[in-house]
Amino acid sequence: MNGYLKPAPIKKKFFTPGVIVLCIIAANGIFFLAGRFLFGIGKVTNLSNQYPWGLWIGVDVAAGVALAAGGFTSAALGHVMHREQIHAILRPALLTAMLGYTFVAIGVFVDIGRWYFIWHPIVMWNGNSALFEVGICVMMYMTVLYIEFLPVVTERFIGRVNLKGFLSVLNKPVDRFLRFLDKWLGLTMFAFIILGVVLSTLHQSSLGTLMVIAGPKMHPLWQTPILPLLFLLSAISVGFPMIIFESILAAKSFGYKAEMDALSMLSKTVAPLLGIYLAFKIGDMVIRGTYVYLLEANVQSIMFFIEVVFGVIVPLRMFLSPAVLKSQKLLFTASALVVFGVLLNRINNFIVAYDPPYKFSTYFPSFGEISVTVGLAALLILIYRFITINFPVISITNKDFVLNTKYTVRG
Amino acid sequence: MEKHSRRTFLKTTAIAATTLTSLPIKKLRASPKNILSDDRMGVLVDTTVCIGCRNCEWACKTAHNMPAGNIDDYKNKSILKNMRRPDEHALTVINQYDNDQNPMLPYDVKIQCMHCDHPACVSACIVGALSKQENGSVVWDTDKCIGCRYCMVACPFQIPSFEFDKALNPHIKKCDFCFDRTKEGKLPACVEICPVEAITYGPRNDLVKVARERIKNNPDRYVNHIYGEYEVGGTSWIYLAGTDFSNLAFPKLSNNPAPGVSESIQHAIFAYFVPPISLYALLGGIMWITRRKKSVEESE
Numbered sequence: 001m002n003g004y005l006k007p008a009p010i011k012k013k014f015f016t017p018g019v020i021v022l023c024i025i026a027a028n029g030i031f032f033l034a035g036r037f038l039f040g041i042g043k044v045t046n047l048s049n050q051y052p053w054g055l056w057i058g059v060d061v062a063a064g065v066a067l068a069a070g071g072f073t074s075a076a077l078g079h080v081m082h083r084e085q086i087h088a089i090l091r092p093a094l095l096t097a098m099l100g101y102t103f104v105a106i107g108v109f110v111d112i113g114r115w116y117f118i119w120h121p122i123v124m125w126n127g128n129s130a131l132f133e134v135g136i137c138v139m140m141y142m143t144v145l146y147i148e149f150l151p152v153v154t155e156r157f158i159g160r161v162n163l164k165g166f167l168s169v170l171n172k173p174v175d176r177f178l179r180f181l182d183k184w185l186g187l188t189m190f191a192f193i194i195l196g197v198v199l200s201t202l203h204q205s206s207l208g209t210l211m212v213i214a215g216p217k218m219h220p221l222w223q224t225p226i227l228p229l230l231f232l233l234s235a236i237s238v239g240f241p242m243i244i245f246e247s248i249l250a251a252k253s254f255g256y257k258a259e260m261d262a263l264s265m266l267s268k269t270v271a272p273l274l275g276i277y278l279a280f281k282i283g284d285m286v287i288r289g290t291y292v293y294l295l296e297a298n299v300q301s302i303m304f305f306i307e308v309v310f311g312v313i314v315p316l317r318m319f320l321s322p323a324v325l326k327s328q329k330l331l332f333t334a335s336a337l338v339v340f341g342v343l344l345n346r347i348n349n350f351i352v353a354y355d356p357p358y359k360f361s362t363y364f365p366s367f368g369e370i371s372v373t374v375g376l377a378a379l380l381i382l383i384y385r386f387i388t389i390n391f392p393v394i395s396i397t398n399k400d401f402v403l404n405t406k407y408t409v410r411g
Numbered sequence: 412m413e414k415h416s417r418r419t420f421l422k423t424t425a426i427a428a429t430t431l432t433s434l435p436i437k438k439l440r441a442s443p444k445n446i447l448s449d450d451r452m453g454v455l456v457d458t459t460v461c462i463g464c465r466n467c468e469w470a471c472k473t474a475h476n477m478p479a480g481n482i483d484d485y486k487n488k489s490i491l492k493n494m495r496r497p498d499e500h501a502l503t504v505i506n507q508y509d510n511d512q513n514p515m516l517p518y519d520v521k522i523q524c525m526h527c528d529h530p531a532c533v534s535a536c537i538v539g540a541l542s543k544q545e546n547g548s549v550v551w552d553t554d555k556c557i558g559c560r561y562c563m564v565a566c567p568f569q570i571p572s573f574e575f576d577k578a579l580n581p582h583i584k585k586c587d588f589c590f591d592r593t594k595e596g597k598l599p600a601c602v603e604i605c606p607v608e609a610i611t612y613g614p615r616n617d618l619v620k621v622a623r624e625r626i627k628n629n630p631d632r633y634v635n636h637i638y639g640e641y642e643v644g645g646t647s648w649i650y651l652a653g654t655d656f657s658n659l660a661f662p663k664l665s666n667n668p669a670p671g672v673s674e675s676i677q678h679a680i681f682a683y684f685v686p687p688i689s690l691y692a693l694l695g696g697i698m699w700i701t702r703r704k705k706s707v708e709e710s711e
Contacts, residue, residue, distance in 0.1 A: 127681070
């Protein structure tokens with residue numbers, strides 16, 4: 001491949017019937033969100049002293065971080081290892097990670113009881129706490145992601161700053177500032193890209209350390225000292241399937257052809273990564289002898305079975321088959337299964353596996369909790385759509401290839 | 412692709428190695444900051460003496476400015492049969508369990524925070540809002556807490572509770588060992604009011620000796636087990652009982668400090684920031700090499 005595809009804003013209208021449905025779902029979520037802030041967490045959720053963490057931590061935060069892993073895995077492959085073939089998907093992956101982490105932060109903000117103290121970890125440190133590590137790393141990584149996205153903003157506006165009215169005197173200074181920023185970012189971006197990868201490996205694994213301290217309160221099928229390793233490996237394996245999943249979905253939604261060259265390049269890496277993850281997961285089960293719990297036939301064993309078979313083994317088999325890698329439909333299915341598997345794994349680790357010694361009822365998320373989670377996800381998709389329509393993020397295959405454009409080299 | 416999988420392999424083996432080498436149980440240690448005083452205080456709860464009068468429940472609420480009601484309302488003993496847990500409205504509760512050998516003498520068990528010597532909540536707290544004091548108390552700081560409830564996830568005894576119904580300023584509620592009272596030389600409220608001296612306040616190390624003595628002198632009355640002497644590395648509150656503790660709904664826990672494994676992993680990954688910085692250097696090296704390779708290819 002000699003040239004790059006140049007990312008450009010998608011020329012589509014924002015509103016479609018599907019977008020309006022998403023708006024309604026988001027509005028419903030915001031309604032319950034308002035209830036949480038006005039009347040307290042207890043009024044909206046089914047959380048209790050027995051089950052202090054629920055859907056919001058399991059899905060919005062833990063699964064959110066895992067499914068945003070495409071940002072750092074693609075940066076590692078595209079920028080650190082200079083695989084040019086995947087450059088077309090770098091910006092969409094970066095945008096997903098940036099929005100994903102933003103919504104993780106929103107999820108934390110919603111879930112913690114004293115949201116106005118969310119800044120406390122910056123000044124009040126506890127180096128023993130896995131949660132402190134996760135919190136600090138996520139904050140830093142989010143900043144790095146925004147910095148990595150800045151070139152997209154400068155590219156969009158350099159030479160096009162057009163403020164109206166009396167503000168027009170600022171046009172020149174703003175343009176000059178953007179050019180300065182762009183130049184400065186060009187020189188330093190490599191440091192941020194590496195930092196982003198390091199921060200990701202750190203907090204993706206520490207997210208697994210979180211539940212280690214729960215000890216016997218967590219079902220033995222999931223409770224293991226190698227949880228941080230399993231979390232890191234699963235995050236690395238879900239990174240590319242997530243990119244494939246959303247790239248095909250976005251292409252369908254906007255009605256263009258998915259960037260199959262880059263996607264098939266990515267898809268070849270999935271099977272070995274998933275294989276390593278599966279090997280550690282099964283190996284850990286054998287060494288600790290926890291397979292005995294599989295025969296219990298309760299919620300935990302069934303959920304574990306679904307997670308491993310449909311979320312890891314089936315997609316692993318699919319990614320090993322050349323026929324799957326060639327077919328967009330099968331590739332989409334296989335990727336969706338991996339995404340489903342990791343989502344379910346995080347739900348299992350944080351909700352299903354959590355089995356407190358004293359309980360008066362079991363936990364199932366309330367309608368309000370589900371509304372907020374689904375609503376925030378809908379909001380994320382809407383913002384993704386808005387940004388891809390207004391900023392040069394997605395590369396569409398067309399005839400005028402632009403050779404080695406300055407801006408395409410970077411995220 | 413070869414490079415990518417090799418990097419992944421290197422990274423995973425490195426992390427696996429640090430994780431695994433950090434696991435020998437003997438080396439497990441809790442927070443280095445948590446230096447335990449030899450004079451730290453404790454309480455010995457003798458469940459064979461407790462009569463389930465629930466005066467301690469009333470005294471506790473009164474001492475903590477919580478709605479306590481009239482002490483006479485606590486005479487209702489039927490409530491003892493339903494399992495209750497300490498929560499945001501009551502920091503200590505008594506539960507009653509049947510005595511098969513002597514149905515007239517059921518077992519009454521007062522429960523509250525155990526004030527662990529190596530508390531999981533203190534280790535877990537994201538901002539260090541929970542701390543182990545020199546006198547043995549594990550206390551909560553309202554000025555720091557962000558309400559994340561990780562302490563509740565971490566506690567092996569399922570003690571901290573949260574005011575889920577408060578939109579503003581919800582508190583984590585748990586027994587604070589009457590920290591404000593003991594500071595002034597007073598007894599903890601529950602100890603002071605107990606009419607039968609079922610709960611004894613004193614230096615923990617002495618209380619362990621007292622408990623051993625009681626077991627030795629009354630081998631028929633007690634099972635030979637001081638709950639809390641070794642559980643999760645030792646707790647400030649220790650218990651004596653006439654039946655196996657599992658019959659009294661005490662959790663069966665190992666003798667390793669609850670935060671031990673998690674802290675070992677945490678400190679292995681962050682050992683003086685060596686692993687993160689090495690990874691940064693490694694990635695930087697790969698970036699530089701692949702970039703050079705690329706520019707060489709392009710110039711050819």
